[in-house]
Amino acid sequence: MDATLGDAVSEAIEDIEIPLLLEALYRRYHYDFRHYARASIKRRLHQAREQLGFASFSAMQDAILQDPAMVPRMLNYLTVQVSDMFRDPSYFRAIRETVIPHLRTYPSLKMWIAGCSNGEEVHSFAILLREEGLLDRTMLYATDINPAALAAASAGVYPLDRIKAFTTNHQRSGGKSSLSDYYTAAYGRAVFDKSLRSRVVFSDHSLVTDAVFAECQLISCRNVMIYFDRPLQDRAIGLFRDSLPRRGFLGLGSKESLRFSEHNRAFTEFVSDERIYQRNDQ
Template identity: 80%
Template sequence: MDAALNLAAGEPVEDIEIHLLLEALYRRYHYDFRHYARASIKRRLRQARTQLGFVSLSALQDALLRDEAVVTRLLDYLTVQVSEMFRDPGYFRAIREKVVPHLRTYPSLKIWIAGCSGGEELYSFAILLHEEGLLDRTLLYATDINPAALEIAQSGVYALDRIAAFTQNHQRSGGKSSLSDYYATAYGRAVFDKRLRDKVVFSDHSLVTDAVFAECQFVSCRNVMIYFDRPLQDRAIGLFRDSLSRRGFLGLGSKETLRFSEHANAFTEFVREEKIYQRREA
């Protein structure tokens, strides 16, 4: 009876399992999800446990400690892989109309797409820069923590039934050409021109544990930090600040903001409605 009462009064068993599983994932494989928003992580782990066929999160933890293939499958649940090319067309129109004139003043450019997922945003930037005559002098960094997502991004291959939405977004973003100019079709798939990847460096990079690796004129990290807790959001924004050249630009997702960050004073709002910020001079 006393033991039952202590269990009822203590931390829920599932919460303990989640804590231990995330700690095991970090210690064994160095993937750190310990500071992701707990409600989101709990929902994804429940889904992973069910879909992967484990009776409990403890059983899932035991498997991932012993089988790296389980970790690969688990990452697909813990990282968000939902995106579109030219997602939120107003964001890309604002870059084209308001940011590009500033980017033209640099003899060379470095742009970081953080949390690039399957590469949809990367190719959106590459096409936009090509249309604006800037791609040849730009080096793009595409990073993610999920190796499977990086492989998709490097392949540039997408299901053909997604292209209609991509095309509509491209047009609404102010595209200056036809999206069909950039891909070929075969076997129900669209394969994007490999020349769009000639100036891209693909790399695994964690906003949780890794450091700054380059000075950039633009960092785009959208719909990633909504899954972080507040301290981790601040860490990521600090990385972006340190990665940007003076008066460099930062683009966030529509539901993200710098307003409550300890680094907010390092930026000014550049295009408020599209969550594009500019780093201050000092």
């Protein structure tokens, strides 16, 4: 068989196998990746298949259906766990300088960090809120679909070689203290003060299948929806809209936007360069 023709046949088979695998994962375990951006999910599945040693996606599907222990391993490939503390420092500076003054007017606050991954953003906001004197009256909800990521986030332990970048980001974000005030270093690890997590509830929540669970004055969901297709993006934004009170705030990632969402009219650009929006009366 001609090599080009063989590649086309192989790709055509994969285009059948991948939707079946994702459907099996959803029906058996209720993890729904069926509406993630196809190019992204295909790339991750190829990486999983190669590193887990499967000859085909059909073989991977059979293993997942027969062995629940495979699911956490799969989730580590299918969910994004790469972040930094105070990632995109200008975003956190904008929150500090433009959003925090509004949040100060509330006697108590709720914040939702959707897709919290390994907890870098959770700790970033906990530190920011402490520096601004708001942590003690804020409840933070940190959600993700990956149990391993939630466990890492709730532990607050990161390799020491990442701290230099974290520290630089914190300074550039307008930090009012030294990042070293918030962790202890030992055995090549930085362990962040557990008091930062005293106001955090870590919970499993899927933007794909789950409903609104609380009203929050600030929602931060960054670099998550870039992996969704358009209908799923609209579903997630609808959840955020329904979770925010009037004049509540929504922060997205630098490559994300509400411009083409069916819920666009429910929001006003607040800091357009940093993808920070405010819920309006629509």
